[in-house]
Amino acid sequence: MGSAASHSARLPPPPPPPAFDAATPPKPQEEAGKPAAEEKVDYMNLPCPVPYEEVQREAFMSLKAEVFEGMRLDYTKMLNQSFGLTHSVSMGAVEIPAQGSDVIKIPHGTYEFGANFLDPKLVLIGRLSQDGRVNARVKCDLTENLALKINAQMTSEPGYSQGMFNFDYKGKDYRSQFQVGNNEFYGANYIQSVTKHLSLGTEAFWVGQQRKSGVGLVARYDTKNFVATGQIATTGMVALSYVQKVSDKVSLASDFMYNQMSKDVTATFGYDYMLRQCRLRGKLDTNGVVSALLEERLAPGVTLLLSAEIDHWKKDYKFGYGVGIGE
């Protein structure tokens, strides 16, 4: 939140509207009428903000790359423009949480069959793994502004399935979302564009079975060259991130996370090179973790994946390689 406040103080030509709160855009006529040094900002035509869960999207793209261990093979077959099947084989190791600083790994092989249907109005993604777990995602545009998203993991064992229904409403310069999940989870969030670059949002959730609830606030300031976000919640979590787009091909990101309940502090620095034939992402952590992921397009339809993660603190080394076939 500190970074967001300092950025908003540096807003150039239009004077920031006096005494506004995050929920209501300021009065149009006075602001649009005032001639500005660079451009007029019409506060009634602000762009729609990014969805609440994607507020830290740029930081996650660079910093939360999916490193893996072992061998991975992904085959995608598109039957027509919108329908495709995927087969994914992975042979690697799974970590078992153990007392002490030892890391125990068990070899684990999986096969996953997937079907995707992508339509402008309806997206259906299903994944079935060899142990009977089905992972289902549905996104349906009920009307132009209202969308329904369903995300579910279903297992053969009773009681381990999870599901979440999200209703998203997109307004002119705001978005709101209502979530219902199993274990009596209810959540709602709302994000509003306050100026051309700044958007503020808030969320609240309630878990019925554990009688827990929380409230959170988020702020995002994005320009052509950088994106800064700040997030704070009553669960004791503070997360700040900053992503700078150095050029079309390079972007650098940094992230700071503080969890007050577990007194966990982590800072991460990462880079993302998007080149013509490959994409290289790497990051360095204050937990002593260095990781990198390379995706290289060897030929149209063939992708090579190389992944490495070295945890110097726990002496845990993970290296993986994989091939992806298909678009």
Place this chain on the structure above:
Amino acid sequence: MASRPSLKPKPKGGKKSSSAADEESTSATAVRLVKEWTTWTMKTTKVVAHYGFIPLIIVVGMNSEPKPTIAQLLSPF
């Protein structure tokens, strides 16, 4: 023995309480039935979704334009 005055209020009281208990139990049974039905619905929905989601995607995809053929669905190329 046949009809003790002291017994009369009791059956009435007993009847009242039992009828009140009956009324309570009808609403309680209604609530219980609703709960059982919703639990049954949730369980069935979960089983249907578990087994039927992937076939649903395949059916929807096979009926989209341009229609792929079964051979294209099953062949590895």
